[in-house]
Amino acid sequence: MEEKKLDTNSLIGFLLIGAILLYMLWQNQPTPEQLAAKEAQQEQIDKNAEADLGTEAIDSNQNIALAQQKSQIGDFAYSLELPSAKDDFTTFENDLLALKINNKGGAISEVKLKTFVNYDSIPVFLVKEGTARFNLNFSTADNRTLNTSDLYFEPSYSTNGNNTVLSMKLKVSEDQYLEYIYTLKPNDHMLGFSVRSQGLSGTFNSNQAANFEWDLKALRQDQSITFENRYTRLSYEYDGDKTSKLSQAGEDEEDLENVSWISYRQHFFSSILVPDSPLKKARISSFDLVDDETIDTVYTKRYNTKFPINYAAGELAYDMNFYFGPTYNKVLEKYNKNLEGSIPFGWGIFGWINKAVFSPLYAWLSSFLSYGIAIIVMTIMVKILLSFVQYKQFLSQAKMKILKPELDAIRQKHKKDKMKAQQETLALQNKAGASPISGCLPGLLQIPVFYSLFMFFPIAFELRQKPFLWVEDLSSYDTIAELPFNIPFYGDHISLFPILASIAIFFYMRMTTGQNMANQPVQEGMPDMAKMMKYMIYFSPLLMLFFFNNYASGLSLYYFVSNLISIGIMLVIKNYIIDEEKVLAKINVSKAKPKKQNRFQKKMAEIMEQAEKQKAAQERRKK
Structure with a gap:
């Protein structure tokens, strides 16, 4: 058997490869200065999470995601470079409501009712992170489709009299943007909401309407899931003063016209969409999420509403409101919108x-x-x-x-x-x-x-x-x-x-x-x-x-x-x-006394007399 000998050339090759790998690892390792800078940057990011939104930083992992979105959305790339463009929340509250607006999507991500608790003494949340979707879908002039739920908005506060106003802007530039405007009055359950655009008439494809979507999973609030789910239902008003509702059980959907309001009722609490002018068209749906009432169920129903928003001179301008509060006629009546019609008092004379x-x-x-x-x-x-x-x-x-x-x-x-x-x-x-x-x-x-x-x-x-x-x-x-x-x-x-x-x-x-x-x-x-x-x-x-x-x-x-x-x-x-x-x-x-028969009694007597005659005739024929 021939003795194997070490190949000198192979040995030299392995040594060279190893040396190159070691050099690359040494060359790419962070210097002490870089490590210190990175630690300082992380500390600054943590501090900025509680600081003013205008000075918040973007962490390194999110830079990758933002860069990917930037390549997809073109003109709206400016919104990804905002100092506040990160997954953070803007708080917004009055004496009755505490809200969180997500910078991503500019959407309502949490609604807490300050004056109520559920059956387990936990504050009542009508919306929590992950239970609602709030999106505006639109097409651009170059035939791209964008969803605002994927994009980042820049928040800013202002006041209008006693009202607090929160502006969420999705910017193309400083003077070109899509804006969500939230208005909250003191001691009020109604939240004003407006959609506005400025300088985007050449960006939008105004031949296709923008589509607004509001999706919500109703959280359980009552002790009896059976009882609560029976009174958790989507109802709406249309054609001025007519009210109706979707099915209480299973899955149901409907296309509507001339809609005054849409109520996501959660038994004793409601989230109600109230447009300033009736929706010309809307599609609504409801899905029962309770499969087994004997287990600890978190959600009762899933609701969804979609409706188009048309452009005016190439720009978006639409006003609506959201009611977040108790399903209580004493509270609902003060808005003079017939919102109390969402309460199931009963039909016809029973409701009256x-x-x-x-x-x-x-x-x-x-x-x-x-x-x-x-x-x-x-x-x-x-x-x-x-x-x-x-x-x-x-x-x-x-x-x-x-x-x-x-x-x-x-x-x-x-x-x-x-x-x-x-x-x-x-x-x-x-x-x-x-x-x-x-x-x-x-x-x-x-x-x-x-x-x-x-x-x-x-x-x-x-x-x-x-x-x-x-x-x-x-x-x-x-x-x-x-x-x-x-x-x-x-x-x-x-x-x-x-x-x-x-x-x-x-x-x-x-x-x-x-x-x-x-x-x-x-x-x-x-x-x-x-x-x-x-x-x-x-x-x-x-x-x-x-x-x-x-x-x-x-x-x-x-x-x-x-x-x-x-x-x-x-x-x-x-x-x-x-x-x-x-x-x-x-x-x-x-x-x-001689009894005078009424019309009904006379008719009955005639019928019985006729039946007796027919019976007698049948007996004679038998004989």
């Missing part, structure tokens, strides 16, 4: 009753009573007002009870002729003035009140975080016990007020439904009906128990008190007002 009656009534009561006592007092007032309805119902029940033996005799007499039995039954009820319909109609009058109050309590901002007895927050559920597991449709806790309300409903239904069934005459198929009604006596309170366990305790308190009062009114009417002997005497007098 809430806005005209219950909302001002409760506001007045709660001005001198505790919020829980105000609910009880308002409930008593409503029940007293509707007590005549219960009187009519019980009077009808008393008449049916007295007539029951005669009605049973009629059905026994005409066992084989149901049509004849029905005719005589109606005739007797008509003479006695004891039609079952007369007992139902007064009950229908309670439905608008019942539904209006059902809509009112969940959206009553006055109840938010107000305690009563063992309840910490009347706008949320009360908890007397935490469960180590989650029950579907019920939750992982036990609330006491829904239990009390369910018990009261059970006894109320047992008194009313049971009595109604006992007063009904015996007829075929009746046992099945009685069994179904008996099940309803138990099913309705159980449904109440499950449905309201995650609802506002103020609503459960109302139902509890309301049914207790109804039971009391029933007992008073039954035992002290309605005298069955007097009722019987009136029935006998009414039966003795």
Whole structure:
């Protein structure tokens, strides 16, 4: 085997390469002076983060990103060389709002409501870093498309009377720029916002409208994510005074015209876009972000709005406002923009009753009573007002009870002729003035009140975080016990007020439904009906128990008190007002008088008479 020898030329080559590498490393290492300068520069950058925005520096890593953007945006490269062109924020606040505006994009990156906290005693943020996108998209004369969210603005403050004004400028040069102007009044939830451009008519492609986009993920604020998400919704006003909304669940979108405002409602708080002049066109969308209500969810909905802004003489000029504050009609009404129309008072007559009656009534009561006592007092007032309805119902029940033996005799007499039995039954009820319909109609009058109050309590901002007895927050559920597991449709806790309300409903239904069934005459198929009604006596309170366990305790308190009062009114009417002997005497007098039939009764009699003739004809044909 031949012995391997070291190749002298190879050895020399490796040594030369190694020497070159060592020289390059030594040549490129920072000198002590450079290291000191770098440390000083870093210290200066850290200090400038808290200093005036006009003197802030750009760190070395960001220089690379800025250089890349500079090569892409051409005429707008000047904005990348501004001393404030870095990822920093400009603060902006008054007594009610604390805002942060990101220099990058000139956009609102944080909105904190100073006077409110959420269910976890943390300040309410309607916008936080990463939850909102605020962008103006436009085309340039050389067919490039730019997004302001990618570009850097230079901030500057000024005042206009008592108002604070923040200007964010995206500059091409000192006298050519795109400007966002934010105006904040003292002690106000409304933020003025204007888009302006100067000297850019030759830069914009004015044949294509600029497009404004506002995207927001709604942060959770309430204890019950189920309850909050049900009342978190996008609503809007269009064509002057018409209001509408997107779907509460799932995903929904719509193209709008002539839009006065767009509300991103987050139950008790709202972010509302209010343009100075109606938007000619807009596209809105909503997406439900709650996949599983049993886990700790951070967000409820995602909202998006896009609309075009047209050029005037080649420049941009558009004014709008943003409302950031409580979804409270007392606050919203002062802007005279019908913003309170974003509150779900209910449709039609239900909304009218809430806005005209219950909302001002409760506001007045709660001005001198505790919020829980105000609910009880308002409930008593409503029940007293509707007590005549219960009187009519019980009077009808008393008449049916007295007539029951005669009605049973009629059905026994005409066992084989149901049509004849029905005719005589109606005739007797008509003479006695004891039609079952007369007992139902007064009950229908309670439905608008019942539904209006059902809509009112969940959206009553006055109840938010107000305690009563063992309840910490009347706008949320009360908890007397935490469960180590989650029950579907019920939750992982036990609330006491829904239990009390369910018990009261059970006894109320047992008194009313049971009595109604006992007063009904015996007829075929009746046992099945009685069994179904008996099940309803138990099913309705159980449904109440499950449905309201995650609802506002103020609503459960109302139902509890309301049914207790109804039971009391029933007992008073039954035992002290309605005298069955007097009722019987009136029935006998009414039966003795010739009874004139109304149009409906005549029509029913004709129909039944015609049906009897047809039945008789069919029997003759069979024979």
